[in-house]
Every structure is written in C-alpha cells, then in structure tokens.
Amino acid sequence: MRATIVGIVSIGDMGLGIAKLLQSHGFRVVTVTQGRSEDTLTRIRAAAIEALPSDYDLVVQADYILSIVPPRNALATAERIAEASLQPETQSQRQLLEDVNGHPSRSPLYFLELNATPAQSAEETAALFHPNETKARSSVPIFLDGGIIGAPPTQRPDGSWTKPSVVISGPVENPPPATFTELADALNVKLVSGRIGAASTLKLTFAALTKGLTALAILSFSTAEREAVLPELLAHLEEYSPAMAGLARAGVVGMSPKAYRWEEEMRGIGEMLEREGGWEGVGGRVYGGIAEVYRTVAEETILGQERVGRRERGTSAEDVAQILAGRKD
Numbered sequence: 001m002r003a004t005i006v007g008i009v010s011i012g013d014m015g016l017g018i019a020k021l022l023q024s025h026g027f028r029v030v031t032v033t034q035g036r037s038e039d040t041l042t043r044i045r046a047a048a049i050e051a052l053p054s055d056y057d058l059v060v061q062a063d064y065i066l067s068i069v070p071p072r073n074a075l076a077t078a079e080r081i082a083e084a085s086l087q088p089e090t091q092s093q094r095q096l097l098e099d100v101n102g103h104p105s106r107s108p109l110y111f112l113e114l115n116a117t118p119a120q121s122a123e124e125t126a127a128l129f130h131p132n133e134t135k136a137r138s139s140v141p142i143f144l145d146g147g148i149i150g151a152p153p154t155q156r157p158d159g160s161w162t163k164p165s166v167v168i169s170g171p172v173e174n175p176p177p178a179t180f181t182e183l184a185d186a187l188n189v190k191l192v193s194g195r196i197g198a199a200s201t202l203k204l205t206f207a208a209l210t211k212g213l214t215a216l217a218i219l220s221f222s223t224a225e226r227e228a229v230l231p232e233l234l235a236h237l238e239e240y241s242p243a244m245a246g247l248a249r250a251g252v253v254g255m256s257p258k259a260y261r262w263e264e265e266m267r268g269i270g271e272m273l274e275r276e277g278g279w280e281g282v283g284g285r286v287y288g289g290i291a292e293v294y295r296t297v298a299e300e301t302i303l304g305q306e307r308v309g310r311r312e313r314g315t316s317a318e319d320v321a322q323i324l325a326g327r328k329d
Contacts, residue, residue: 003028004100004179007052007062009077010036011043013257013308014164015068017152018187019049021161025186032058039307055084060093063100064110064183065141068148071264074115075125081111082128085141101177110180111141112168114148116265118204118272119197126170126196144170145196147203163188169199201276208269208287211262214251215290218297221252221317222324230321249317256306256314260298266291301327 005028008015019029033041033051044051052058058065059081067077084090094106101107113125122145129143150164166189172180183189192199224230237245255262266287273283298304301323303314314320 001102002098002100004064004183005030005062006183007031007058007065008049009058009065009067009081010069011040011047011049012068014148014152015066016043016047017154018066018068019047020155021153021163022183022186023048024155024161025182027183027186030058030061055080056087056090059084059090059109059141061097062109063107063179064112066112066114068114070261071116071268074113074117075121078111078113078125078128081141085109100179107177107179109141110144112144112146114146114166116147116203116207116261116268117200118268119145119200119276120271121268122197122200142171142173143196144168144172144199146199149203149206165190167192167199167202169193170196197276201272204265204269204272207265208273210247210251211255211266212269212287212290213247214255215266215293217248217252217317218255218293218320218324221248221321225318225321225325230318234317252317252320253315255294256297256303256320257308257311259294259304262294263291263298266294296327297324 003026006022007030008019009032011019011031015031019031022029028050030050030052031044032053032055033044034054036044052061065081067074067081069077094109097106099106111129113122117125126143126145129140146166146168148164148166151162153164154162156162166187168189169192171194172191176184184191192202220233221230224233234245234249237248267284270284270287270291273279273287274281277283303320303323306312306314313323
C-alpha cells in the first residue's frame with residue numbers, strides 16, 4: 001500500500017516542523033512551489049519535501065491538505081483549494097491513484113484549516129466546501145476547522161518529538177479513516193467539537209492570553225527602559241513573580257520574527273471576543289491596540305527584519321526594550 005500523502009500550504013517555520021514530523025512517521029509530504037519566495041524554496045529543498053507545480057496537482061494527489069499560512073492569507077488559500085477541487089477533471093484524476101484506505105474508490109480529500117482566524121471566518125471558509133446542485137460531494141474536500149497551539153515540532157536527541165497541540169472541530173467521519181487516525185496520532189490532534197468554529201475559538205482564546213501577555217510585556221519593558229528603570233522592573237518581577245518574569249522574557253525574545261503574522265491574529269481575537277464572547281465595544285479596542293503593538297514592531301523597527309533561524313537583534317528582553325524605547329528618537 002502506498003504512503004499517505006499530506007499536502008502542506010505553506011512551508012514556513014510551523015509548516016516545516018510539521019513536515020519533518022510527518023516525514024519521520026512515514027507520510028509522504030508535498031507542497032506547492034508556485035509563487036513561493038527563495039527562502040521558502042530553500043527550506044523545501046533542504047527538507048526533501050516534494051514540490052508540486054500547482055494547487056490542482058496538490059488536490060489530485062493529496063489525501064489530506066493542511067493550511068498553515070498567515071491569517072490574512074487563510075481565506076484566499078482555501079478559495080484556491082476549493083476552486084482546484086471543482087475542476088471538471090479533478091475527481092477522475094484523483095481516481096487514478098489507489099485509495100490509501102483500501103477502498104475501491106478514492107476516499108474524500110480532507111482540508112484542515114489550521115490558521116489563527118476567528119470562528120466567523122472559519123464558518124465563511126467552510127461554506128466554500130459545501131456541496132450544492134453544481135458540486136458533487138465526491139469532488140469537494142471535507143472541511144475541518146482547526147488551530148495549532150504551541151511551538152513547531154522539534155526532534156530531541158533521542159529521536160522523540162516535542163509536539164504542539166493541533167485542535168480541530170467539524171464533521172470527521174465516524175469511524176474516521178484509518179489514515180486519519182494515524183495522522184491524528186502523529187500530529188497530536190485533538191477533536192474538540194463537531195461544530196465548525198469551536199477549534200478556532202479555542203486557539204484564539206489561548207493566544208489572547210499568551211501573545212496578549214507578550215504585548216503587555218513589550219509595552220512595560222520599553223516604557224521602563226525609556227525611564228531608565230528596566231533593570232529594577234526585571235529584578236522585581238524575578239523576586240515577586242518569577243513565573244511571570246520567565247513568560248514575559250521568553251515571549252518578548254521570541255516574538256520578533258512573528259510580529260507581522262500576529263498583527264492580524266490580534267485583530268481576529270478582538271472580533272472573536274466581541275462576536276463569540278459578547279464583549280462588544282471592548283474586544284476590538286483592547287486587541288486592536290495589541291495588534292498595533294505588533295504592527296509597530298514589524299513595520300517601524302529593525303526587529304521586523306528578524307527571521308527564525310537567523311536572529312541578530314532582539315535576542316534578549318533588554319535589547320528588545322532598547323530598540324522599542326528608541327524607535328521615535
């Protein structure tokens with residue numbers, strides 16, 4: 001029997017970690033290279049990920065597609081996949097490849113939306129994959145809402161893996177295909193609800209706390225630096241709230257290469273708090289402000305030029321505070 005084929009769009013920091021984890025478990029990982037940057041192409045080649053020329057080829061070959069893109073690109077990515085799945089010859093071309101679950105005809109394609117977007121966006125995206133009189137069910141991927149909580153997978157020296165939690169919600173077949181269970185085991189997938197949007201809400205409420213705290217630390221640390229009391233602030237945190245000190249320091253150091261992605265995620269959190277949480281007039285103001293913190297980091301300081309694996313500045317809380325404190329001087 002052939003290997004299960006998992007398509008990943010796209011191969012950023014998280015996508016690369018997920019790809020390597022799946023490869024270590026015997027999955028065949030593919031991606032689309034059309035329109036990708038040279039940095040991304042280099043990562044793809046270095047990780048021996050199979051490159052496909054188009055979304056159509058991805059939809060024809062894959063058994064599962066994972067969308068792991070910046071939030072602002074999530075809807076457009078889903079639209080491309082939905083459009084490719086509805087091409088007249090897609091289903092017949094898919095049938096040329098044997099079914100990985102041993103069925104006489106090819107099992108449906110699953111599309112896992114794993115981006116940090118609010119529940120309303122997940123519901124709107126799911127509508128792209130709903131069949132109607134012009135869409136045969138066999139040609140439309142099964143849509144699952146989801147999110148990734150935690151850092152990218154990494155392999156330990158002993159060969160085991162650290163894994164984030166991949167939370168999903170939506171209409172998983174009952175019983176699920178055997179390959180879905182294998183994929184879920186490899187990726188540490190947790191089905192939290194049969195309702196589209198639930199996983200997105202879980203992901204964003206988690207991020208509201210973690211990335212929200214980092215933004216507060218940025219504001220506090222940079223202000224203390226401007227007033228020449230940052231060492232005293234850090235000393236008091238270590239003495240009276242060491243857990244908070246550790247979280248704040250780690251968050252501030254780690255955020256620079258991701259700030260451009262987090263801006264839109266924070267705006268999505270504001271939308272979620274207002275729509276799902278009932279905090280009308282509050283959620284948008286609070287997290288709109290936090291989004292502005294990350295926009296400032298990404299667009300108005302040298303920290304926005306940082307990339308994972310190529311860090312030069314912002315590698316300490318003190319350096320981040322110094323850069324942000326002096327941004328308007």
